[in-house]
Amino acid sequence: MFILKLYVCKVSKKEKILLAALKILTEKGIHNTPMSAIAKVAGTGMGTIYNYFSNKDLLINNIYVFIKDRERSVFLDFDLGAPIKTQFENYLTSIIEFFIENPAYFNFMEQLQASPIITQESREEGEKSVAPVLQLLVKGKQERIIKDIELDEILMFVGGAILSYVRWYFNREEVESASLKNQIQMVWDAIKA
Secondary structure (H helix, E strand, O other): OOOOOOOOOOOEEEHHHHHHHHHHHHOOOOOOOHHHHHHHOOOOHHHHHHHHHHOOOHHHHHHHHHHHHHHHHHHHHHOOOOHHHHHHHHHHHHHHHHHOHHHHHHHHHHHHOOOOOOHHHHHHHHHHHHHHHHHHHHHHHHOOOOOOHHHHHHHHHHHHHHHHHHHHHOOOOOOOOHHHHHHHHHHHHHHHH
């Protein structure tokens, strides 16, 4: 006799508020969305929101860290024994697909790209999501597979390529399947030694 157990995964109130805020902030814009609108979309009262987030900037920083934490999932299945080029290609493919599958994450991050709202503490927490890429680039530089350029510059270039491709993807009605592969090859060609 088999017994089937069902487990219901409940979203916490805090996560419900974060997801509702993410939705409305990307639709209306960061500066055009009052906390009352977020409470309405979250189906909760203002007091509940303020129990978790004392102000809108804190809420925005929490969403930023929430998304960066989700980005870490991109690296979970990486084969660290694979050649550097393969790992890099897998990273680019995975992070681009992550943002394509989560357009609200992309829209939110794009709005906040250079925003002073994101605190240094949140940025430092967010940098943990790219730590595996940094390690890969350092290893590639040490093995003279990747150009000997400052890591910040390489990351800026790669990040710009990701941003440009995803933005382009969302503005197209149809995308050829080879386009992502072509973009990844061009980025690799630009950073390889």
